[in-house]
Amino acid sequence: xxxxxxxxxxxxxxxxxxxxxxxxxxxxxxxxxxxxxxxxxxxxxxxxxxxxxxxxxxxxxxxxxxxxxxxxxxxxxxxxxxxxxxxxxxxxxxxxxxxxxxxxxxxxxxxxxxxxxxxxxxxxxxxxxxxxxxxxxxxxxxxxxxxxxxxxxxxxxxxxxxxxxxxxxxxxxxxxxxxxxxxxxxxxxxxxxxxxxxxxxxxxxxxxxxxxxxxxxxxxxxxxxxxxxxxxxxxxxxxxxxxxxxxxxxxxxxxxxxxxxxxxxxxxxxxxxxxxxxxxxxxx
Numbered sequence: 001x002x003x004x005x006x007x008x009x010x011x012x013x014x015x016x017x018x019x020x021x022x023x024x025x026x027x028x029x030x031x032x033x034x035x036x037x038x039x040x041x042x043x044x045x046x047x048x049x050x051x052x053x054x055x056x057x058x059x060x061x062x063x064x065x066x067x068x069x070x071x072x073x074x075x076x077x078x079x080x081x082x083x084x085x086x087x088x089x090x091x092x093x094x095x096x097x098x099x100x101x102x103x104x105x106x107x108x109x110x111x112x113x114x115x116x117x118x119x120x121x122x123x124x125x126x127x128x129x130x131x132x133x134x135x136x137x138x139x140x141x142x143x144x145x146x147x148x149x150x151x152x153x154x155x156x157x158x159x160x161x162x163x164x165x166x167x168x169x170x171x172x173x174x175x176x177x178x179x180x181x182x183x184x185x186x187x188x189x190x191x192x193x194x195x196x197x198x199x200x201x202x203x204x205x206x207x208x209x210x211x212x213x214x215x216x217x218x219x220x221x222x223x224x225x226x227x228x229x230x231x232x233x234x235x236x237x238x239x240x241x242x243x244x245x246x247x248x249x250x251x252x253x254x255x256x257x258x259x260x261x262x263x264x265x266x267x268x269x270x271x272x273x274x275x276x277x278x279x280x281x282x283x284x
Contacts, residue, residue: 011061018065021053021089022074027194028066029088029097030080031187040186041086044104052090052097059085072196080191094192098204105186109176112169117184120161120175127152127178137174 022028033056045054059081066074090097110120122143129152138145144155160175161167161182167175175182192199226236227243252262253269 014061015065018055018057018062019069021055022066022069022071025053025089026091027094027192028077029090029094029192030077030190031086031088032190033084033086036187040106044187047100047104051092052088055087055089057085057087062087073193073198076198077191077193094194094199094204095206098189099206099208101187101189105184107181108183108185109181110167110172110183112167112172114167114172114183116161116163116165116167116182118163119159120182122154122158122160122178122180124154124156127154129177134177137170141171141174
């Protein structure tokens with residue numbers, strides 16, 4: 001009779017942790033660790049301590065534990081378990097988690113072969129560097145320079161690399177000399193399984209300012225429609241009354257209806273008309 005395989009206690013505990021976490025939390029986020037430094041995880045663990053559990057996993061163990069969790073859609077996570085991974089178990093909304101992670105990213109110096117995470121701009125101004133061989137590095141990067149007060153000045157803001165472009169060793173070296181840290185780094189969500197629904201990184205990217213502007217514009221348009229159509233809401237009623245009052249005053253003045261509020265305006269308008277008629281008579 002074949003003896004059952006006995007697994008080390010550490011593996012058994014990790015197996016139970018992963019399986020139970022998958023069942024307990026509504027969302028499982030997968031993070032690829034290829035370009036994430038361990039030092040970037042420490043502050044995140046503190047920030048997420050009350051809202052999430054972060055677990056570095058070995059793929060074979062993770063596949064076994066998550067497969068046994070019975071979580072709907074878990075095969076989507078299992079299919080992505082290649083190379084080194086981090087799992088985040090949380091009840092947090094995936095979009096909120098994504099924004100929190102983005103907020104806590106930092107900028108690091110560029111290395112040759114890095115991909116620009118956004119357009120890299122070298123700003124105009126004094127570099128504080130003495131002229132010399134470095135001028136050829138500026139020319140190679142197509143950065144216009146001038147010499148003033150014994151130092152190299154950059155003539156105008158210059159984009160030296162577009163988002164998605166590979167940064168060369170020479171450009172990385174020049175950026176380092178200028179003290180520019182252009183690489184936005186930190187933890188990025190690769191995939192999130194949230195209550196059976198799958199979100200990929202591109203699905204979770206939200207331009208918060210654009211959404212805020214859109215909501216503000218929609219609110220302004222709705223308020224204007226409510227006021228112009230005299231639809232009474234808590235937000236529009238004061239403006240509707242003010243508009244109606246203003247229209248009533250204008251009507252009273254133009255029809256010469258002597259209401260207490262407009263009698264002076266009626267007299268002023270009558271006087272202005274009389275003076276206009278008098279001027280025309282005198283001209284003739």
